[in-house]
Amino acid sequence: MRVGACQTPEILGDVAAAVGVVRDFARQADAAGAELLLFPECFLQGYLVSDEHVRRHALEIGSAGLTSVLGSLAAIRQTLVFGIIERASGAFYNTAVVVSDGRVVGSYRKTFLTPGEAVFTAGTEYPVFDRFGINICYDTQFPEAAAAVAAGGAQVLLVPAQNMMRREKALWWQDRHNEIRSRRARETGMWLVSADVTGSRDPSRVGLGPTCVMNPAGEVVTQVPAGEIGMVSVEIAATARPATRPPGRFLSRTTVRSGRCRNR
Template identity: 70%
Template sequence: MRIGACQTPEILGDVDASLRVIREFADAGDVDLLLFPECFLQGYLVTEQHVREHALELDSAVLTELAGIRPTVVLGMIEREGDRYFNTAAVVRDGRVVGRYRKTFLVPGESVFTAGDDYPVFECGGMLFGINICYDAQFPAAAAGVAANGGQVLLLPAQNMMRRDKAFEWQHRHNAIRAERARETGMWLASADVTGERGDDRIGLGPTCFLNPAGEVIAQVPAGRSGMVVAEI
């Protein structure tokens, strides 16, 4: 399975722009699966106003616009189901949602979301993959849930647009935590994150990368740059 992990600019509230970025990455490399950051489709801004205004149901016609893209797309989005909202990663094939994972470990600022409660796995290129989202990586139980269901690859959409002091403090800690999950479970791990700046006080440094089951970084997009790294698992 060839995976492309995409480090993208942050896009807030502009779904059409997000879809264009997805198509650009799909045209840029010959891969079986493309991984995008946490809540990438509508942008990670967890105010009630943003979530309520931009949330989409999984059967939204918006996602059908990805029809014709060959790779499976794992896409962070803000999901609405009835009167509940979820921080979700949708698994999309040819414009059709074939599954989803809902973030199970929410940070205190994500009270607008409902936590998920399962760790599904999906097949692609003869491999089984599962998903954790960003803060999930700090909890061994989330990765263990994927491994227990047969996962061989763990995908981690993330969104680390942080205050500048925190961004540089955490720049190298993210992969140290993810390496623990890889070693504990024996899974490969791929992450996708945003880059760029939000106003004067926030910056996104990634990392978007691949870790092998020994927890070693084998490929990474340079900090502060948009781009894609590809690994064959």
């Protein structure tokens, strides 16, 4: 399986522009032979956690609005994993969807929320799809989130992230993101693939990534340079796993108790 990780510009409230970025990267992925493409956290509508932005732009999985958007991606041959702001039963979720042939074939809701994400409801489950599972950004600071994905039989942990921060904070965190993620890879023996945004929102906020691929030893195999829009990809060979998983695309679902946690 060749996995591609996309470092994108930050797009806020412009779904058509986000779709255009996905298409552009899909063309690059065709040339690279990638079978799966990962995009950042809340990528489709943009990561703003204000009540107004979330209520205005949230979409229900299965709704006509999201179905129309996904229809415009149906010709893309890669499996896509990207963040959305999801509405469901009156609640809002920071969700990553797994999309194939223009259809949502699975989703994961961020389980560990910062105090600044009070508009969202925390998820409670860690689904595993084929060989991969998902943690979203802040989830990676909690070993139990990655461990739950590994327990489901995953070989690859996908991490959609969005680290558009005040400049001084972004610089402080620039290397620490990978230090934390490296620990998760080593603890679980999974590959870890992250995707983030780059650029600036205003003079005080910048996105420095990182968008990279780590091997199970926690070593960075390839990474998009900070400040650059681009994609990295790597071939991840299948390895033997315990033969205790049920068959099919959706392999397992682990339920945990979780909630909003302390800010970093």
